[in-house]
Amino acid sequence: MRPREGGGLKNTLATSSRFLNLSSDFEFAGWGTFSKLKLTGEDHRAGDERLQHLRGAGLLGQFTGAALSGNAVLGSVFYALPAVVAVCGVYSPISLFAATLTPFLWRPIMEELASALPISGAPYSYILNVSRKSLALLGAALLLLDFAATAVVSAATASSYLAGEVALPFPPFVGAALVLVIFALVSLTGLKESARIAFVVLAFHVATMTALGVASSVHWARTGNAQLRQNWRDGQPPSHAAIVRQLFNGFCLGMLGLTGIECTPSYIGRIKPGRFPPVLRNLHLPTIVLNTLMIALVLATVPLEQVLGGANVLSVLAQISAGPWLRKWIVVDAAVVLCGGVLTGILSATELFSQLAYDRVVPQVFLRVLPVSGAPYVSVLVFTGMSGVLYASTGASLAIVSKMFSLVWLTVMALFPLALLLLRFNRGRMPRARTAPMGCVVLALVLTPVVFAGNVAIDPSTAGYFAAYLIGVLVVFAATQNQVHLLRAVYWAYDQYPARSKMWGAALVGVIARLKRQPVCILVRTDEINHLLHMLLYVRENEETSCVKVVHFCDAESGVPSELEANAKILDEAFPEITIDLIIVQGLFSPSNVAALAHRLQIPPSLMFMSCPGPRFTYPIAEFGARVISL
Template identity: 65%
Template sequence: MDKVDASIPPATPASDAGEWIAVEPSVRDNRDASPRLRNSSPGDNPPTFESARFDTIIRYQRRNSLNGNNVKLSSVPSRFLNLSNEFEFAGWGSQTHVTLSKHDHEAGSNKITTLRSETILGHFMASGIAGNAILGSVFYALPSVVAVSGVYSPISLFIATVLLFLWRPIMEELVSALPIKGAPYTYILNVSTKALALVSATLLLLDFAATSVVSAATAASYLAGEVSIPFKSFVVTILVLVLFTLISLTGIKESARLASSVLAFHVLTMVVLIIISCIHWGRVGRGQLKQNWVEGQVHPTSSLLHSVYNGVCLGMLGLTGFETTPAYSSRIKPGRFPLVLRNLHWPAILFNTLLMLLVLALLPLQTVIQGSNILSLLAERAGGPWLRIWIVVDAMIVLCGGVLTGILSACELFEQLANDRILPELFLRTLPITRSPYISVFSFIAFSLALYASAGASLPILSKMFSLTYLTTMTLFPLSLLLLKFNRGRLPRESFTSFGVVIVTLAVCATIFAGNIAVDPSTIGYFAPYFLGVLALFWATQNKIRLLRWVFWIYDQYSCLHSWRFTSGWGKRIIEVMRRLKRQPVCILVKSDEINGLVRMVLYVQKNEQTSSVKMVHFAEDEAGIPSELQANAKIIDEAFPEITIDLVIVREAFNPMTVAALAHHLTIPTSLMFMSCPGARLTYTVAEFGTRIITL
């Protein structure tokens, strides 16, 4: 158990130096010493680490070893009856120098090459993935808005879609600073704590599942409203989910091409519908619009504003899909993400506002309020049965494309959660040819089906839950940027958003969230159980060791469990599992020997990661590049954290993405579990190239 560094000779006895824990910089020669140290006599200064050789720590370790006590802990008794404090002791840290092999370099180079090859999506193809969810939402957003806003629906939808201008610069800055997978979960993870990141992961998973299920269920409902089918609509919903599960297994590039084709067909359909409806409106005149306006007037002005406000709150659902775009930003070619947002935003404004106006101009208000397939009714009124059939076909196709959006976005999230040891590593397995993460795909579809079944296959219930899930997910973006500006202000990025825009966006989120609850208070009742259930699941997978401690403590309190036939061996098995989980190491990449910074990084690991093994890594091409007190301070920190083994690793290489990836291969630790301080403008590489997590300013 004793892991004292054998390279350090025994401490010299009986001198004043033995009573010191040195705090002054080590003086390697007179040229390195400060003027104050050069001009003072040796007796005026505390001994340096070079002369003391960590005397206090080494003497303490030796004394405990002679007494048969190898732990760093105090004499406070263990909380367990049958488990001593020795279990808490992680072992003494070691100090090693590492030279990366040719095989390590090849592995690192291959990883960087693979990472760059994954950046394959141009702005049109990338627009197709989220575009089907965003532009396809007209089929379910318009009926919801007109039900609460009436003739003021075009105004409400215009305001709702224009509000997205607040989010665009926020998303652009976040992607510019952190072009990584799994956003906004990864944003929160890099700018705040892992606990808050789990909340964002919960919201994202619910949002992606709701996007897929609501899109599939709406397609089934739309079909059932147009034709007679021999089975219930929930069967169609399940068939759609299964079909797009198979499609998503073809890989992200092929899926993106399919999504882009579907989006192009939908845009063409909406343009044809708008043109034919405008021509028909010009023929019949404004009579129907005037009649609807008179019939739908509300008084006084406060009631009018209330109707518009309610319409804005529900109209935000017409923008569902925007929150999924940053989730795959790492796949988008550099500099194209703002174009993706532009490609999606302007059509959303045009289609939502103009189609709602045409519906009120050509259809009676009561027909609009009572009907669910209002766009197919508009198509038949303006162009005849042939156009209605076209709209129904388009609705089925584009809504099914929304299913694909949810699946692909969820796969990116699952990959990141698996890299962070929240989900098992099997979620990283891919098919040999298409490289599709089949475990993630099947797991997500299973979760979506469970969500659909638990709601009783009810589209209204899922839509209510979806409304709050979407809004809280959109709140994560301004919150992430606010934390980024405060906690990671040094992080380089090309785009900057003013502080006022961030605050206004947060205020808009709170206002619209409250408005959705006011329109239908039952939405919070449907949202809360799903949210708390998934959050509890993620918390349990993240805190496996803590849960096992509680289980062992309960087992330890009842002696009868130790003697029963089926439970007698539980204690040993629980302890073995805890030890195995604790031994999974993480890395902290350190630049200097400042002990306050090193302690903050270790405290972050202690709070956010379930591990007892920390590799403190410093890259230095030669001996002169090693900070003078790094070795000493690593010893002190190793002494200060008995439940964590601090191993100092000096890597004889330059610090760059390839050597970090090579080290990850050498230590068999994924780069997502390598932590570093926030880089400044002088670093020529991006965070995405390293694949590491930022944990301090």
């Protein structure tokens, strides 16, 4: 019988346990309770502080917002151009121009997703709110690899660029490792608000590229087309089929010139409302001009054998066009903007680790910060170590990491149209300000596997590296996400051993019980048992917990739905492994009240779940911080 005062244990003698030496009570989480709650002034103050911090974070405009990822996007010209020329030759301008047009497909997709879910951490956060957590973790693993590849490629390119200009006292791979370590130390100083610094670096890079473009254009006008005609003759493939293949391979590798644009939605919560479309525009349009113009100027000025010989092509272009002073300027710009890409990768990864820690995917130790700077030192150190392992496992080969980077980037970009389709199907009621044409969604989904296959065909070994790293990260995420299941399996194996230690068994049971007691919160607006059941099934399949708090906000006029308490008791009876507490909160369902409730229950908003809001919903979904788990 259920005790009137709540709590107590249910008689489970009729149900057997799989554990030989534990009572059946081990499988029973305990009876749920029913309570009414009134939020205090302290709760409201804590909730208002959270909302003010959240609203105050959106300070980035269209230029400062573009600068954070702009260094990675526009800085990719230093490693994208040599990779494309190596496989495409004199047809590189055509391939690069076609590749830089593809964001016209992704921009409306990203804009619709951002208008529906203006929350940071995309595309992991998008998929988390529209589908299962396991699929979202795949997105998180790909994002983590993308950030690591960004840092490694930027560091290795900066080191190799310097090695090509001056005699370094150490090999280039040592220089890349030093760059990673130095900027890990810089990030530990707490320089997280780096939008203005990134803007200054980007402005310097744009000024440098403008100077190089003007000087090279003037030189081209003075010398004429002789070098261009010579390169055209020397670089002609033997057949029309070879030309088509070169164009396709150049298009596939030309996607490297767009890497970094996928990072923009990951910090959309810091961008001012309505500024995200201009941010994407400010990233995309300069990329078209920069990549296409620079490769055309290179082919019109630099001999083809020198371009294909592995030299720093932009430095050579500067030397020929204006002399040593411009070449030194280009080298300084390459080092600065590429090192900015390293810092962008580290900071993006720390933000992702923090979100994963709040969602209980990785241990809470990732939330620990240094007392003075406030930097998440565990995240920084783990990510730097991961980047070092990635670089070392490829034999310190920049070519392999760059090609693998293109595979990771393509897979991450495929998650955006996938997330939009899932949003429209699973959360179709969610309000949004923009709608992408279905043709863009379909073309983006078709284009990514084609380009992915093209990159694999260029170098099949990169697919092995990509698969190995992805599987490794997914295994770690799966282990941390299923700690209770793994520990239960360990205890079962221990339970079969005759000479077992009671101390070890008690310790394992204690750890399992502690992990299962971590609560989550379901915010409900109705008493329909099918709706409550679907939300509870989501929690059981995606979260490791035996404590669920079902919360309903009500005021004096609406009252409590008539069947809510009875249906909560039915579900509490139906799921003995979960304790279901029903809490009635006095007040309206609003972001401030939800934030106050999070403070009162000591449950982070990321572990509060709600149903999809409709078109007439008056509050911004991002201010709740809750996960949308049902239609």
